[in-house]
Amino acid sequence: MIVLTSCNNNKETINTAENQTKKDSVVSEEELWIVPDTSTIPHDEFGEMVRYGRDLIVNTSFYIGPEGKVGKYLGNKMNCTNCHQDAGTKPYAFNFYSTHARYPQYRARENKILSLSDRVNNCIERPHNGKHLPLNSKEMIAMISYIKWLGEKVPVNGRVKGDGPVKLDFPDRAADPLKGELVYKRECLSCHGANGEGKMRLDNVCYEYPPLWGDKSYQSGSSVHRLIKMAPFVYANMPYKIATYENPRLTIEEAYDVVAFINNDTIHKRPQPATKNDYASLQHKPIDYDKGPYLDSFSEIQHKYGPYKEIVDYYKKIGKKANY
Ligand code: HEC
Ligand code: HEC
Known part of the structure; x- marks a missing residue:
């Protein structure tokens, strides 16, 4: 197992193909994971990025679509939330509950370990038929901040009920x-x-x-x-x-x-x-x-x-x- 320091200075373990399924732990069998309320987003610099990130997940095409206000990255006018419903908060609807906790992660499609930002770019490339957002762009950092905030209480490599x-x-x-x-x-x-x-x-x-x-x-x-x-x-x-x-x-x-x-x-x-x-x-x-x-x-x-x-x-x- 490889241990590395991520951009936010938390220690993260990398899920390799071999340890991925073994390490997944079910936090609760009984109750669906409770999504944090948006009113709890902090009123500081991080909170501002979280809010912008959520806005980007919902209004993706407005910001970074083919005629995007801040950049032209997507090849179509779909929004992330069309699939990751309710801004990635709906159970059994490709939500982001445990996403941040499970990256970096081995991905079979690319046959390598991807960071969460790489994974976001995968969706920009494939379902959105677009070109990659720069990893250090404000938009990428905002989306990652939102996904991190959403799943902050999920233990590293954890899985929670309703996330798959x-x-x-x-x-x-x-x-x-x-x-x-x-x-x-x-x-x-x-x-x-x-x-x-x-x-x-x-x-x-x-x-x-x-x-x-x-x-x-x-x-x-x-x-x-x-x-x-x-x-x-x-x-x-x-x-x-x-x-x-x-x-x-x-x-x-x-x-x-x-x-x-x-x-x-x-x-x-x-x-x-x-x-x-x-x-x-x-x-x-x-x-x-x-x-x-x-x-x-x-x-x-x-x-x-x-x-x-x-x-x-x-x-x-x-x-x-x-x-x-
Ligand atoms: C056409 C549907 C569709 C659209 C649009 C879409 N995605 Fe996805 N995305 C998926 C599917 C399907 C998965 C795989 C989910 C799984 O394996 O359970 C996925 C996976 C992901 C993951 C990894 C989730 C995890 O827990 O492993 C992230 C992060 C992600 N998408 C971000 C985005 C972002 C950000 C956008 C908008 C820029 C976006 N997606 C747009 C369908 C979509
Ligand atoms: C009442 C209108 C309505 C009906 C009927 C409906 N959908 Fe949808 N569908 C939507 C909306 C709206 C979204 C986007 C949801 C969002 O943005 O929150 C969506 C999203 C989707 C998506 C993910 C996004 C994409 O475009 O790939 C798929 C797949 C999908 N629908 C399949 C179906 C299938 C299959 C049926 C029939 C069994 C169906 N829908 C019936 C309104 C509908």
Whole structure:
């Protein structure tokens, strides 16, 4: 294990691929993590950065979008909060509860250890199809300050209830994009549009309903392009303001099917990543990544759509853990 001093002079341990899962500790099994109230943001220099950071997560496109007020970094007009809902504070919605506590961290996609700022830049590059923010920019420091403030009470390398995906059993069958199209028309189209284009806000700054495919949407190299990442998010959070993790609107199969439809690259085009070197280390490659090679002999199509249980069982049999 490597120990280093981070920019804020706290000692942090680096999560390597090997110690990452072992070291994760569950703080509370019973209750959802309680997010600190914004009224507790301090009234000092740090607090000001925290407030600006929160504003950037919510109004990302206004500040750093294609026509951004302080810089042009994003390639589309999505806001971080479109995915990291309620400014990264909503349970089971890609929140930032334990994020600061878990970085720096080994990342399989790049096959190296990334700082939290590098990880933010990943999202600027992939889902936002943009170019990296300078690490020492006020905007980067503000976003990191906000994420730090949000998770300040989480112990280093800790995990808290509600911070990951809602736990769903894998469907027994492969996800079906054709069935997913019917779910889409029934439950999603009214907001996200017949062509997945979403709906721009009247002031043209960002979206009322963000896009799900097309050239203004996330890249195919984003985490949300992977079925096992995206389906639990949709299950617990969509349709927006109708579904909750406690009262989902879709069945698990419907959530998998509709994401299979959205992320079907044959019918839906989206920006492509600049690099072809993702997941160079095959033993760390997620099983729902849709491009081979893999350590196993399941087809690309099974990796993209499932069924996943067979793949997970195979890895168990050879004494390895399937990544996803
Ligand atoms: C299209 C959806 C989408 C958008 C937009 C997006 N992200 Fe992400 N982001 C994700 C997903 C999915 C993950 C992976 C979450 C996981 O693995 O549980 C992620 C992960 C992260 C992480 C690491 C979280 C952790 O706990 O490991 C950070 C930090 C992050 N995003 C910051 C940002 C910031 C800042 C923005 C805006 C500039 C942004 N993201 C925009 C989807 C998105
Ligand atoms: C009532 C309108 C509405 C409906 C219906 C709806 N959504 Fe959304 N969706 C939203 C809004 C609004 C956001 C952004 C949330 C935010 O910024 O807080 C969003 C965000 C998303 C995102 C993450 C951002 C992105 O663009 O990639 C995904 C994925 C998504 N919705 C999928 C779906 C799916 C799948 C369905 C159908 C099962 C659905 N939504 C139904 C309004 C809706």
